[in-house]
Amino acid sequence: MTTTLIKNGCVCNDDYTFVADYAPLPEGAVVVTLTRLRRERGELLARNTPLGVKLASDQSPEALGSDLDHLSLVVLEFPKFRDGRSFSWARLLRTRLCFKGEIRATGDFLYDQLAFMVRVGFDAFEMQGSPEAFGRALAEISNVYQPSADGRKTILDLRR
Amino acid sequence: MYRYDEFDAAFVSERVEQFRHQVQRRLTGELNEDQFKPFRLMNGLYLQLHAYMLRIAVPYGTLSARQLRMLAHIARKYDKGYGHFTTRQNIQFNWPKLVDVPDILAELATVEMHAIQTSGNCIRNVTADHFAGAAKDEIEDPRPVAETIRQWSSLHPEFSFLPRKFKIAVSGASHDRAALRFHDLAVEIVKNDAGETGYRVLVGGGMGRTPYLSYVVGDFVARPDLLAFLEAVLRVYNENGRRDNIYKARIKVLAHTLGPDEMRKLIAREFAEIKAAGTLQVAEAERKRIAAYFAPPEFDVLSDETPHSADPDFATWLKTNTHPHRAKGYAIATISLKPIGGVPGDCSHQQLDALAALLDDFAMAELRVSHEQNLVLPHVRKKDLPAVFARLKSLGLATANAGLVTDIICCPGLDYCDLANARSIPVAQRISERLAARQEEIGELKIKISGCINACGHHHAGHIGILGVDKKGVEFYQLQLGGSAAEDAAIGEIMGPGFGEHEIVDAVERVIDAYLKLRRDGERFLDTYRRIGMEPFKNVAYLEQLHAAH
Numbered sequence: 001m002t003t004t005l006i007k008n009g010c011v012c013n014d015d016y017t018f019v020a021d022y023a024p025l026p027e028g029a030v031v032v033t034l035t036r037l038r039r040e041r042g043e044l045l046a047r048n049t050p051l052g053v054k055l056a057s058d059q060s061p062e063a064l065g066s067d068l069d070h071l072s073l074v075v076l077e078f079p080k081f082r083d084g085r086s087f088s089w090a091r092l093l094r095t096r097l098c099f100k101g102e103i104r105a106t107g108d109f110l111y112d113q114l115a116f117m118v119r120v121g122f123d124a125f126e127m128q129g130s131p132e133a134f135g136r137a138l139a140e141i142s143n144v145y146q147p148s149a150d151g152r153k154t155i156l157d158l159r160r
Numbered sequence: 161m162y163r164y165d166e167f168d169a170a171f172v173s174e175r176v177e178q179f180r181h182q183v184q185r186r187l188t189g190e191l192n193e194d195q196f197k198p199f200r201l202m203n204g205l206y207l208q209l210h211a212y213m214l215r216i217a218v219p220y221g222t223l224s225a226r227q228l229r230m231l232a233h234i235a236r237k238y239d240k241g242y243g244h245f246t247t248r249q250n251i252q253f254n255w256p257k258l259v260d261v262p263d264i265l266a267e268l269a270t271v272e273m274h275a276i277q278t279s280g281n282c283i284r285n286v287t288a289d290h291f292a293g294a295a296k297d298e299i300e301d302p303r304p305v306a307e308t309i310r311q312w313s314s315l316h317p318e319f320s321f322l323p324r325k326f327k328i329a330v331s332g333a334s335h336d337r338a339a340l341r342f343h344d345l346a347v348e349i350v351k352n353d354a355g356e357t358g359y360r361v362l363v364g365g366g367m368g369r370t371p372y373l374s375y376v377v378g379d380f381v382a383r384p385d386l387l388a389f390l391e392a393v394l395r396v397y398n399e400n401g402r403r404d405n406i407y408k409a410r411i412k413v414l415a416h417t418l419g420p421d422e423m424r425k426l427i428a429r430e431f432a433e434i435k436a437a438g439t440l441q442v443a444e445a446e447r448k449r450i451a452a453y454f455a456p457p458e459f460d461v462l463s464d465e466t467p468h469s470a471d472p473d474f475a476t477w478l479k480t481n482t483h484p485h486r487a488k489g490y491a492i493a494t495i496s497l498k499p500i501g502g503v504p505g506d507c508s509h510q511q512l513d514a515l516a517a518l519l520d521d522f523a524m525a526e527l528r529v530s531h532e533q534n535l536v537l538p539h540v541r542k543k544d545l546p547a548v549f550a551r552l553k554s555l556g557l558a559t560a561n562a563g564l565v566t567d568i569i570c571c572p573g574l575d576y577c578d579l580a581n582a583r584s585i586p587v588a589q590r591i592s593e594r595l596a597a598r599q600e601e602i603g604e605l606k607i608k609i610s611g612c613i614n615a616c617g618h619h620h621a622g623h624i625g626i627l628g629v630d631k632k633g634v635e636f637y638q639l640q641l642g643g644s645a646a647e648d649a650a651i652g653e654i655m656g657p658g659f660g661e662h663e664i665v666d667a668v669e670r671v672i673d674a675y676l677k678l679r680r681d682g683e684r685f686l687d688t689y690r691r692i693g694m695e696p697f698k699n700v701a702y703l704e705q706l707h708a709a710h
């Protein structure tokens with residue numbers, strides 16, 4: 001099966017090219033690793049094209065510091081679906097770091113995790129499956145008990 | 161007790177349908193076992209040695225007659241006729257079929273029960289003092305806090321894929337009946353100098369291969385801040401807990417690697433931010449709404465006398481199995497699930513039904529499950545005690561051994577569990593038979609048995625702990641002395657080399673004989689051990705092996 005990019009619930013073209021650490025930079029929007037961002041910071045920020053960074057699950061987005069202001073995309077990787085650190089990283093990006101750009105999930109995550117992922121702040125998913133399935137995953141449980149990055153009304157709010 | 165409102169009810173029903181969909185995808189092969197595993201676990205479904213096992217949550221151990229009848233029905237219809245109460249105040253069924261599980265969960269939902277988060281690497285079912293709302297030494301009923309935490313932790317989007325499981329216990333009394341210091345996180349309801357009620361929060365306790373006692377990370381968390389504080393702890397754990405080694409993944413390892421100062425610092429930073437955001441504050445109105453469900457029943461004005469009973473066994477049961485109640489004319493009664501020579505924690509469908517009838521007939525609203533694998537009647541009128549006892553006796557539920565040497569906590573062991581190194585149930589049964597006649601003379605003595613290092617039988621916290629180990633394919637048992645899960649919490653000390661299957665019961669008996677000789681007036685086994693140490697016990701425990709060697 002091919003992987004599609006589902007963004008805000010719809011299939012989307014991926015405008016970004018992921019560039020490995022020592023590969024030449026192509027034209028247009030690119031995603032680089034944290035290592036490369038640090039190494040070629042000046043050059044990357046000087047390009048007048050959208051820039052994204054891909055973080056491994058053991059890299060906190062806080063490590064980006066003020067560079068985050070220049071990024072339009074943060075890709076968070078799930079090396080294994082059991083590795084739940086990126087749930088906190090997405091949450092931090094949205095609430096502590098007030099990141100307004102795209103937070104994209106890539107790697108090994110499951111249909112059954114999508115609702116959680118949307119709640120903590122992911123809005124784009126490199127995944128197999130259709131937008132219909134994506135929509136169904138989000139609709140399985142109507143209400144939530146706890147506030148998260150999505151700002152949804154909680155059951156506590158609804159009780160008031 | 162807590163009653164679901166429309167939101168809680170819809171949440172649980174939708175969760176059942178979601179799981180039905182997951183089971184279908186598993187049955188058609190769309191999900192492989194590895195992918196299905198975390199979701200079945202988050203719905204309480206384990207794959208054991210012989211079959212699936214379904215673990216149903218009994219939030220903070222409280223059950224109504226209606227719920228007991230449903231459990232009886234499930235035992236009859238989907239299992240072999242009995243359920244098994246665990247050390248986490250849950251009930252397990254050992255023989256459900258995968259295709260039936262969504263239906264079982266749907267039936268449970270009709271009585272406001274579920275199996276959500278009874279396993280998996282998430283925040284587990286929250287436990288509380290089983291004497292909640294009845295105990296004389298209580299500051300405040302811990303169950304409203306436990307319920308608040310249950311709701312917040314249900315399908316928490318950030319904390320459903322933690323490094324490892326996360327267990328929370330709550331207590332509101334001066335005596336610790338909830339094993340607070342052995343939990344990943346414990347909430348203790350306390351009063352500060354100004355007389356305000358708040359929470360002391362402890363982190364990093366646990367058993368397993370590296371046992372630790374928890375330490376305090378929040379001295380006095382104000383009431384509205386409780387969930388913000390817990391969210392802070394969980395975030396620190398989710399980000400920093402180890403994921404490279406399953407045996408080092410619990411928060412206890414993080415907490416004891418970082419130490420209290422660093423841990424407090426990390427928590428404080430998250431806490432300040434979450435509190436400032438203000439969205440997770442526990443509103444006083446919501447706290448009161450939940451607390452109102454747990455208001456004590458209206459206690460009648462009764463005489464404090466307990467009537468006489470013609471049954472000579474009644475007096476013994478009264479002494480061992482009833483406990484002081486905060487209302488005059490009432491008692492708390494422990495229903496032992498440890499019949500002499502029986503399987504600790506098992507309860508048949510007839511007994512479950514009969515217990516429901518008992519609650520109805522004596523106008524009692526609820527029953528409790530204790531982490532010691534017993535049941536508790538929290539509010540019994542003293543005038544009813546002889547009749548309640550007679551009824552329990554007719555059901556085979558009147559064993560007079562609460563807190564005594566035959567009241568053994570025991571994990572399923574090699575009889576059910578595929579992780580086990582050794583059998584634990586038969587050892588519990590033989591110890592129980594051997595010592596039953598002398599148990600009153602021996603007095604308070606807690607034996608806890610685990611079939612492997614995972615310590616589900618809490619052996620680290622036993623006054624006498626027994627751990628099953630595997631030595632070249634042969635079952636061996638290690639003895640540990642001096643543990644406690646109460647307010648004098650301690651981790652037991654390992655005595656030495658293990659005992660064979662045929663030696664362990666004799667060794668335990670010799671240790672106890674030595675105690676009877678050495679104890680001073682009124683001293684419990686634990687007190688004697690703490691006074692004189694391991695040597696005198698070690699000297700006698702290995703006698704048989706010494707004789708055999710010569």
Ligand code: SF4
Binds near residue numbers: 573610612616617
């Ligand atoms: S202690 Fe070991 S043998 Fe016993 S139930 Fe737990 S995992 Fe199984």
